[in-house]
Amino acid sequence: QEKKFQASLSSTISFVQKNKDEIRKVIHAIKVGIALVLVSLVYFVDTFYKEVGDDNAMWAIMTVVVIFEFHAGATLSKGLYRGAGTVVGGGLGGLAAILGQLVGGIGNPVVVGVSLFIFGGAATYVRLNPDIKKKYDYGVMISILTFNLVSVSGLGGESVIEIARERFLMIVLGFAICICISFFVFPMWASDELHDSTASKFEGLASSIEGCVEKYFNDKENQSARPIASFKGCVSVLNSKAKDESLLKFAKWEPPHGKFGLSHPWEKYQKIGETLRELAATILSLEGSVNSPGESLQALKESIREPCEAAGSSLARALSELGESIMKMRRCQPGASIAPKLKVARQELSQAMSPFKLGKLDNAEGFAIACFVF
Amino acid sequence: QEKKFQASLSSTISFVQKNKDEIRKVIHAIKVGIALVLVSLVYFVDTFYKEVGDDNAMWAIMTVVVIFEFHAGATLSKGLYRGAGTVVGGGLGGLAAILGQLVGGIGNPVVVGVSLFIFGGAATYVRLNPDIKKKYDYGVMISILTFNLVSVSGLGGESVIEIARERFLMIVLGFAICICISFFVFPMWASDELHDSTASKFEGLASSIEGCVEKYFNDKENQSARPIASFKGCVSVLNSKAKDESLLKFAKWEPPHGKFGLSHPWEKYQKIGETLRELAATILSLEGSVNSPGESLQALKESIREPCEAAGSSLARALSELGESIMKMRRCQPGASIAPKLKVARQELSQAMSPFKLGKLDNAEGFAIACFVF
Numbered sequence: 251q252e253k254k255f256q257a258s259l260s261s262t263i264s265f266v267q268k269n270k271d272e273i274r275k276v277i278h279a280i281k282v283g284i285a286l287v288l289v290s291l292v293y294f295v296d297t298f299y300k301e302v303g304d305d306n307a308m309w310a311i312m313t314v315v316v317i318f319e320f321h322a323g324a325t326l327s328k329g330l331y332r333g334a335g336t337v338v339g340g341g342l343g344g345l346a347a348i349l350g351q352l353v354g355g356i357g358n359p360v361v362v363g364v365s366l367f368i369f370g371g372a373a374t375y376v377r378l379n380p381d382i383k384k385k386y387d388y389g390v391m392i393s394i395l396t397f398n399l400v401s402v403s404g405l406g407g408e409s410v411i412e413i414a415r416e417r418f419l420m421i422v423l424g425f426a427i428c429i430c431i432s433f434f435v436f437p438m439w440a441s442d443e444l445h446d447s448t449a450s451k452f453e454g455l456a457s458s459i460e461g462c463v464e465k466y467f468n469d470k471e472n473q474s475a476r477p478i479a480s481f482k483g484c485v486s487v488l489n490s491k492a493k494d495e496s497l498l499k500f501a502k503w504e505p506p507h508g509k510f511g512l513s514h515p516w517e518k519y520q521k522i523g524e525t526l527r528e529l530a531a532t533i534l535s536l537e538g539s540v541n542s543p544g545e546s547l548q549a550l551k552e553s554i555r556e557p558c559e560a561a562g563s564s565l566a567r568a569l570s571e572l573g574e575s576i577m578k579m580r581r582c583q584p585g586a587s588i589a590p591k592l593k594v595a596r597q598e599l600s601q602a603m604s605p606f607k608l609g610k611l612d613n614a615e616g617f618a619i620a621c622f623v624f
Numbered sequence: 625q626e627k628k629f630q631a632s633l634s635s636t637i638s639f640v641q642k643n644k645d646e647i648r649k650v651i652h653a654i655k656v657g658i659a660l661v662l663v664s665l666v667y668f669v670d671t672f673y674k675e676v677g678d679d680n681a682m683w684a685i686m687t688v689v690v691i692f693e694f695h696a697g698a699t700l701s702k703g704l705y706r707g708a709g710t711v712v713g714g715g716l717g718g719l720a721a722i723l724g725q726l727v728g729g730i731g732n733p734v735v736v737g738v739s740l741f742i743f744g745g746a747a748t749y750v751r752l753n754p755d756i757k758k759k760y761d762y763g764v765m766i767s768i769l770t771f772n773l774v775s776v777s778g779l780g781g782e783s784v785i786e787i788a789r790e791r792f793l794m795i796v797l798g799f800a801i802c803i804c805i806s807f808f809v810f811p812m813w814a815s816d817e818l819h820d821s822t823a824s825k826f827e828g829l830a831s832s833i834e835g836c837v838e839k840y841f842n843d844k845e846n847q848s849a850r851p852i853a854s855f856k857g858c859v860s861v862l863n864s865k866a867k868d869e870s871l872l873k874f875a876k877w878e879p880p881h882g883k884f885g886l887s888h889p890w891e892k893y894q895k896i897g898e899t900l901r902e903l904a905a906t907i908l909s910l911e912g913s914v915n916s917p918g919e920s921l922q923a924l925k926e927s928i929r930e931p932c933e934a935a936g937s938s939l940a941r942a943l944s945e946l947g948e949s950i951m952k953m954r955r956c957q958p959g960a961s962i963a964p965k966l967k968v969a970r971q972e973l974s975q976a977m978s979p980f981k982l983g984k985l986d987n988a989e990g991f992a993i994a995c996f997v998f
Contacts, residue, residue, distance in 0.1 A: 275752045283745035286768075287737050290776045294733055308773060315769040320752065359668050363661050371657035378649045378694065394660075395689040399682060402664045488905070492866045531862070531905040 277436050282318050285431045289314045289424055306416040313424030318432065321440035323500030325432040328388060329425040335392030336421055340414045342369060343397035347404025362401050369397050385499075433505075440500035441510050445576075447497070448519055451490070451526050452573025454483030456566035458533050463562035487530040494523045522576075651810050656692050659805045663688045663798055680790040687798030692806065695814035697874030699806040702762060703799040709766030710795055714788045716743060717771035721778025736775050743771050759873075807879075814874035815884050819950075821871070822893055825864070825900050826947025828857030830940035832907050837936035861904040868897045896950075 266273060293307045317328040346365040350358040376382055377390045404410045432438075498520055506512045640647060667681045691702040720739040724732040750756055751764045778784045806812075872894055880886045 275749055278752065279745040279749035282748040283741040286744040286772055287741050290737065290740055290772065293776050311772050311776065312769060315765065315772060359665075363664065366664055367657040367661050370660040371653040374656040375649055375653035378652065391689065395686060398660055398664065398685050398689060402667050402685065489865060491863060528908075531908060534902075534905060 274438060278320055278438060281431050281435055284435075285314050285318055285427050286311075288427050288431075292423060306413070306420055309417045309420040310424040310427075313421045314428055317425065318428045320438055321443070321497075321500045321504075322432045322437045323440045323503035324496075325428055327500065327503040329428060331386065331389035332392050333421065333425060335389040336396045336418055339393030339396030339398075340400050340418065342393075343400030344404075344410050344414055346397070346401040347410045350401070351404055358404075362404065366398060366401060370394055373397075437507075439504055439507060440497045441504050441514070441516075442508070444494065444497040444501050444516075444519055445510075447490070447494070448522055448526075449573045449577035451483075451487050451523075452569045452576070454487060455526060455529055455533065456569040456573070458484045458530075459562050459569070460566045462533060463559055484530045484533050487526055488534065490523065491527065494520070648812060652694055652812060655805050655809055658809075659688050659692055659801050660685075662801050662805075666797060680787070680794055683791045683794040684798040684801075687795045688802055691799065692802045694812055695817070695871075695874045695878075696806045696811045697814045697877035698870075699802055701874065701877040703802060705760065705763035706766050707795065707799060709763035710770045710792055713767030713770030713772075714774050714792065716767075717774030718778075718784050718788055720771070720775040721784045724775070725778055732778075736778065740772060740775055744768055747771075811881075813878055813881065814871045815878050815888070815890075816882070818868065818871040818875050818890075818893055819884075821864070821868070822896055822900075823947045823951035825857075825861050825897075826943045826950070828861060829900060829903055829907065830943035830947070832858045832904075833936050833943070834940045836907060837933055858904045858907050861900055862908065864897065865901065868894070 289310050292310055313329075313332065317325055317332055319325045319328060346362055346369075349365070350361040353361050373390050373394045377387055382390065400410060400414055403413055498516055501519075502516050504510075506514070663684050666684055687703075687706065691699055691706055693699045693702060720736055720743075723739070724735040727735050747764050747768045751761055756764065774784060774788055777787055872890055875893075876890050878884075880888070
């Protein structure tokens, strides 16, 4: 009986490890479902007690749907930007509405319309600035929306301040529900994902380098045995810029947790990513020249085979060691263990092919040594 | 008098050409301002005639703020996805609300809550799929929101179908305003931008190649005279993937206009972009090896100087010719004019440095020749 239980337990564990990404997605979907039901409950209760006017409770629902993102940091930042946008837009919109009501009569819609045109146009122009678009796009959009809704609702003669207050309360309520569920129920940290993906990039590049050296020195026949799958890792590193940047943006918002302290050096992930992307580009172009036909004399190839292979493998080992040390967050001794080996390999390489072929692996190494500088 | 007018006219024209991007942004901001005022006018008129219930007119405003994007194609696609999401979410939400009302009593909120949990969770899971996220993210989000609002509003005993109908009408109204202004008042076509940026990439890479060759053969002193600004073009080509993809996505939505026919081969822009990015990576790594110190003997360098320079300049000329032909959309004669020159340059290059250095410019050329295949 116990054995059977253990077997099923271990098979469950292996299933979980295999489908980690899928399970994370399912958990996120369930979390969103719970948040939606909770916030609808608020709406439902309110229709009986009429604490909050008319359709204002709707804003809590809208907030939950719009700001609940996969990563905890993304949810937090989107919610805060939404809140800030609402405050700014609502405040200015309220001013415009009150100004319009003071003027009164036919002047009211004119004042509101003109202020709407000016604020909407100016905010839209600001939104198009790439720097602002990157960070504050959502907040600016919400401020335009709130400005418009608040200023216009004053035209009907309703109490603008009351409406703004209730809507803001509802948005805060929706935000609170999102944050509680996102942070305390199986949180998905962008920081974890960024950290793991950075560490695994080293591994991918290491195997690419090994594959490249192997491909160069093996015959055409053997080559087909091992496909160029290893270069996919290179390409994916090369194209990782956008994803890394968004993860970094969210990771900065996340509170300290687990192995990440308060002043975790998030900026360095960006630098490492840049360097690895350059290295990936070098490896890819190296692969391109390995492929170019009729290139090298066989004898020449043989003469440089050994140092090249040695350099390639020590480079690959250095990379995977670095990746592992990042993954486990322990300091590796670049001075003590890795750098000298690389230097020796480089010297051997230079001696073996000083007049020709130089500047080939050199280059990849240059980047790898640059890796030590951070 | 006339001369003065002409002078001011020409200075205006040169100002416009210099600040083209800024002026486009300002025009877009004014367009958004007009759309906001127009849609608020609807809201304003409605508060007197009470055609549309309560806060439903608000949805027109929200639609305009959210879907009005810079490019015409982006506005159209976002609007259509919003419409589709509203119809799907509203239809299913209405069903859930009616089902709840049929059950009645305490069963009503339970039915609505359960269906909300299931629909919200399932749609959120679907949204996390990368392929769906790329294309339909916004539509799915809107369908969750509409489902939630419609199904929950049935709990208050209001007529669900009436609410859904009015809100949908308001969304269509907002959509119509956006499309009219976006398409007929100084339209910003994503297709134009994609076309121009693709053509100008050729020019940038051509100047990078020239700069690279020049840098390699010039002395250290002369080098500082010409900064490495030309490589910025390379880096920007390398990082252009995300922007190109979004432009391509929008360009496909745009109706035929100007020089772009109904079946314009948009897919090819993607292929050209891929090839140019590979070429940019090659040039960058070439630049890296040019930089590596103490590399080449001066005599050797001189011996290959002429063919290298010839190859570099013919490559650059070929690239800028290709770029120009794309820009002006006339067919260039690759067989007749460009390819033979490149072949000659390549042969000279091979002869000059057959045993060593081979596979350096070779590679960049290989890509350039691959450019002809499309």
